[in-house]
Amino acid sequence: MGFPYNICQGQVVTSYGVSCTGNLSYGNEERNxxxxxxxxxxxxxxxxxxxxxxxxxxxxxxxxxxFVATRLINMYSYFGNVSLSRDTFDQVRDKDSYTWNSMIxxxxxxxxxxxxxxxxxxxxxxTDVRPDFHTIPTVLKACSALPDEASLHYRILKSGFEWDVFxxxxxxxxxxxxxxxxxxxxxxxDMPSRDTGCWNSMIxGYFQNGxxxxxxxxxxxxxxxxxxxxxxxxxTILSVDLLRGMLIHLFVIKHGLAFHVFVSNALINMYSxxxxxxxxxxxxxxxxxxxxxxxxxxxxxxxxxNHPYVAIKLFHRMHLNKVQxxxxxxxxxxxxxxQMKDPLCVKCLREYCVLINLYGKCxxxxxxxxxFYQVCGETxxxxxxxxxxxxxxxxxxxxFEKMLNEEVKPTHVTFxxxxxxxxxxxxxDQGKWCFQVMQQEYEIIPTLKHYGCMVDMFGxxxxxxxxxxxxxxxPIRPDAxxxxxxxxxxxxxxxxxxxxxxxxxxxxLDSQDVGHYVLLSNLYANFGRWEGVNEVRSLARDRGLWxxxxxxxxxxxxxxxxxxxxNQSHPQYGEILKELGMLNAKIKSxxxxxxxSFVLQDVEADEKENILPNHSERLAIVFGILNTPPKTCIxxxxxxxxxxxxxxxxxxxxxxxxxxxxxxxxNRFHHFKDGLCSCGDYW
DNA sequence: GTAGGGTTAG
Numbered sequence: 069m070g071f072p073y074n075i076c077q078g079q080v081v082t083s084y085g086v087s088c089t090g091n092l093s094y095g096n097e098e099r100n101x102x103x104x105x106x107x108x109x110x111x112x113x114x115x116x117x118x119x120x121x122x123x124x125x126x127x128x129x130x131x132x133x134x135f136v137a138t139r140l141i142n143m144y145s146y147f148g149n150v151s152l153s154r155d156t157f158d159q160v161r162d163k164d165s166y167t168w169n170s171m172i173x174x175x176x177x178x179x180x181x182x183x184x185x186x187x188x189x190x191x192x193x194x195t196d197v198r199p200d201f202h203t204i205p206t207v208l209k210a211c212s213a214l215p216d217e218a219s220l221h222y223r224i225l226k227s228g229f230e231w232d233v234f235x236x237x238x239x240x241x242x243x244x245x246x247x248x249x250x251x252x253x254x255x256x257x258d259m260p261s262r263d264t265g266c267w268n269s270m271i272x273g274y275f276q277n278g279x280x281x282x283x284x285x286x287x288x289x290x291x292x293x294x295x296x297x298x299x300x301x302x303x304t305i306l307s308v309d310l311l312r313g314m315l316i317h318l319f320v321i322k323h324g325l326a327f328h329v330f331v332s333n334a335l336i337n338m339y340s341x342x343x344x345x346x347x348x349x350x351x352x353x354x355x356x357x358x359x360x361x362x363x364x365x366x367x368x369x370x371x372x373x374n375h376p377y378v379a380i381k382l383f384h385r386m387h388l389n390k391v392q393x394x395x396x397x398x399x400x401x402x403x404x405x406x407q408m409k410d411p412l413c414v415k416c417l418r419e420y421c422v423l424i425n426l427y428g429k430c431x432x433x434x435x436x437x438x439x440f441y442q443v444c445g446e447t448x449x450x451x452x453x454x455x456x457x458x459x460x461x462x463x464x465x466x467x468f469e470k471m472l473n474e475e476v477k478p479t480h481v482t483f484x485x486x487x488x489x490x491x492x493x494x495x496x497d498q499g500k501w502c503f504q505v506m507q508q509e510y511e512i513i514p515t516l517k518h519y520g521c522m523v524d525m526f527g528x529x530x531x532x533x534x535x536x537x538x539x540x541x542x543p544i545r546p547d548a549x550x551x552x553x554x555x556x557x558x559x560x561x562x563x564x565x566x567x568x569x570x571x572x573x574x575x576x577l578d579s580q581d582v583g584h585y586v587l588l589s590n591l592y593a594n595f596g597r598w599e600g601v602n603e604v605r606s607l608a609r610d611r612g613l614w615x616x617x618x619x620x621x622x623x624x625x626x627x628x629x630x631x632x633x634x635n636q637s638h639p640q641y642g643e644i645l646k647e648l649g650m651l652n653a654k655i656k657s658x659x660x661x662x663x664x665s666f667v668l669q670d671v672e673a674d675e676k677e678n679i680l681p682n683h684s685e686r687l688a689i690v691f692g693i694l695n696t697p698p699k700t701c702i703x704x705x706x707x708x709x710x711x712x713x714x715x716x717x718x719x720x721x722x723x724x725x726x727x728x729x730x731x732x733x734x735n736r737f738h739h740f741k742d743g744l745c746s747c748g749d750y751w
Numbered sequence: 752g753t754a755g756g757g758t759t760a761g
Contacts, residue, residue: 138752169753176754202754209755237755268756300757307758333758364759372760399760 126657132159138166145174150183151743152723155658169202176206181213201232208238212245233262237269244273249282264298272304280308299328306334313338326354333361340369358389364396376404451476455485464489465498480512487518491525499525520549527557532566548578555584559591564600567591575607582613583709583734620688620706620731624695631687644690651690655720663713683714685731693725701728709733719745 125131131140137160144152153174160167168191175184188207191197199207236259243252256262256270267290274283287305291297297305302320306313317335325331332355339347352358352366363386370379383401386393393401451471455464464486471478483506490499503522506512519542526535535554539546551573558567567588574584585608592600621630631638638644685706692702710718710733722729723743731738738747 135752140752142753164752166753171753173754200753205755206753232755234755239755241756263755265756270756272756298757303757328757330758335758337759359758361759368759394759396759403760 126654131156131657132161134160134162134164134167138170141167141170141174145170145177148178149742150174150178150180159659163197165197165200165203168197169200169206172203172210173206176210179213181210184210185214201234205234205238208235208242212238212242233259233266237263237266240266240269240273244269244276247277249273249277249279262295264295264301267295268298268300268304271301275304275308284309296323299325299331303328303330303334306331306338310338310342313342327356329355329357329359329362333359333365336362336365336369340365340372343373345369345373345375358391360391360394360397363389363391364394364400367397368400371400371404371407374407376407379404380408452479452481452485455482455489465495465502468502478506478510478512480506480515480518483512483514484517484521487521487525491521491528494525494529496525496529496531516544516547516549519544519546520553523550524553524557527553528560530557530561532557532561532563536566536569546573548574548581548584551577552584555587555591559587559594562591562594564591564595564597579611580613582608585613586708618684618706618708620684620704622688622692622702622704624692629688629691631684631691633682633684638687638691640691640694641687643694644687647694648686648690651721651724652717654724655717658720658724660716660720663716683711685710685714686717689718689721689729692729693721693727699726701730704729704731706731706733710738715745719743 125136125140130136137156140156141153144150144156153171157163157167157171157174168187172184172187172191175181175187184206188199188203188210191199191203236255240252240256243249243255252270252273256266259266267286271283271286271290274280274286284305287297287301290301297319302316302325306316309316313335317338320326320331320335326335332351335351336348339345339351348366348369352362355362363382367379367382367386370376370382379400383393383397383404386397451467455467468478468482468486471482483502486502487499490496490502499522503514503518506518507514519539522538523535526532526538532554535557539550539554542550551570555567555570555574558564558570571584571588574581578584585604589601589604589608592598592604619630619632621628623629629638685704688704688706689702692700692704696702710731715738718729718731718738718740720743721727722740722745726742727740729740731740738745
């Protein structure tokens with residue numbers, strides 16, 4: 069079982085043996101002709117085309133059928149984009165067991181066992197679908213990664229399934245993962261028939277439990293029974309049986325397994341462990357398709373055999389090949405740096421501090437955590453960076469605890485990171501605790517930013533009165549950074565009266581910031597209080613502010629292009645509008661519903677929808693998409709705040725176009741990537 | 752249209 073397409077250096081060779089490199093045409097969508105699903109799947113080649121394919125299927129309404137959706141779910145998951153698998157899954161009208169099984173596998177395949185188990189629970193709670201033979205091995209695989217969920221397989225097996233070879237192999241694997249090799253062997257020896265997968269499970273299971281002798285004995289039995297080793301058997305035993313390694317290499321060459329990436333990687337590691345470095349390039353240079361493990365293995369081979377400079381050169385080569393380093397790459401690099409004893413390199417590594425923050429802000433938490441552990445030390449800087457990573461909020465306090473255990477002294481920035489984290493995850497009590505500890509134990513006097521964080525924290529969870537009283541009790545005069553979050557919270561929770569209070573303070577403090585007028589106007593508009601909208605507009609107009617149009621700029625080829633809302637004078641306006649229309653249709657098919665509450669005009673709902681796409685940042689983003697190579701990061705500067713609807717749309721655009729989009733507005737920066745967004749303050 | 756078993760560090 070496997071992906072029907074062999075992915076090779078950015079191209080895909082279909083199972084029909086035809087190399088497809090062309091892009092699918094969007095023309096089909098326009099002609100609205102009957103779509104040949106099978107033909108499209110065959111023609112689907114690169115990941116870029118998968119999205120085109122999906123768009124076509126979505127337009128034709130076929131993406132919602134369980135048959136087509138199942139294929140899409142699998143295709144996305146094989147390309148590593150499990151969130152698109154989930155989007156597709158959610159839109160299926162009548163999910164059958166194929167659809168459920170595919171979704172569960174998509175999670176497992178992408179190492180998201182927690183979500184897989186959650187999905188299984190959802191499936192079990194339904195009456196219209198039951199787990200089947202295909203569900204069980206996947207569930208067991210998920211459970212193997214989650215010891216706490218081990219009992220789940222009993223619940224499934226109680227459903228009355230007989231074991232087949234897939235189920236048995238999975239059970240053997242799971243028990244070995246939990247250290248019960250004997251129990252696994254009982255299942256293995258009682259099996260009426262075994263395929264190569266079952267043998268592999270038992271062999272690797274013994275190895276995992278440190279019992280190489282038993283593992284090799286099972287391998288001998290397998291060969292005696294006439295079962296031929298496959299690529300998986302070879303990859304397993306190469307990592308342990310170094311003495312027989314060269315013989316196995318001959319077997320690999322003879323049986324055409326050398327082109328299998330797992331086998332090649334295992335060979336590199338074997339030669340590295342044997343100290344036979346001269347054999348390493350021989351294998352590595354002949355690998356047809358290299359993955360991250362191939363690069364890590366070859367870098368580690370030189371690093372561990374005391375050739376750090378060669379390892380660093382290979383890292384550069386990896387970089388030139390546009391392969392992103394991961395945790396293990398950086399582990400090897402750290403060792404290289406240590407071996408070289410070069411202070412400059414050590415400094416470079418320390419400057420990864422970011423990067424922890426950057427990785428965290430773009431949602432790549434595993435990288436952030438890894439980098440953090442590389443550099444965490446005596447200063448609070450990396451600790452602050454990791455604590456401010458979004459998505460880690462509920463564990464930020466744990467990092468704080470660890471930081472104190474390491475005797476690193478927190479600073480006012482540490483508490484800003486912590487309060488920010490508490491605010492984003494609604495941890496009000498913990499936030500209050502931080503605020504108190506900061507002053508009483510560390511004698512840090514809160515700044516306006518700390519107060520602003522507290523107000524934001526109360527406001528986000530709807531504690532508007534608490535937030536207001538908190539501001540009233542402040543020993544220093546609150547500024548716009550304190551009243552602003554309250555007004556924002558009033559906008560979210562729809563409290564017009566509190567919003568009026570907050571904005572009156574804001575107008576007094578900073579009457580020139582049009583953003584405050586916009587927020588209040590927005591709040592009125594959301595409740596249909598058009599007299600309030602007009603009042604705020606008049607006020608702003610009287611102060612010469614309302615005429616300030618929203619604009620967004622983008623720099624391209626050393627030239628700055630500026631876009632105004634609805635401005636039609638740009639030479640590419642027609643092209644931009646067409647692309648925007650197409651993107652709009654696609655994101656709607658992914659479930660996007662325009663949030664017209666951000667349109668500050670008393671017009672009909674339909675018309676509001678037409679106003680939103682003209683927001684200047686969208687024009688600038690689409691201009692960027694049209695004029696830069698695929699996957700180039702798009703950076704936008706906007707003079708006003710990004711509205712909530714643009715925020716949602718940009719998230720989806722980043723996902724659809726695989727673009728990293730950074731928007732800096734008058735208040736914060738927004739980092740969009742893979743359909744997610746993290747925002748940050750400028751501090 | 753859906754499933755199991757495989758490679759990298761410390």
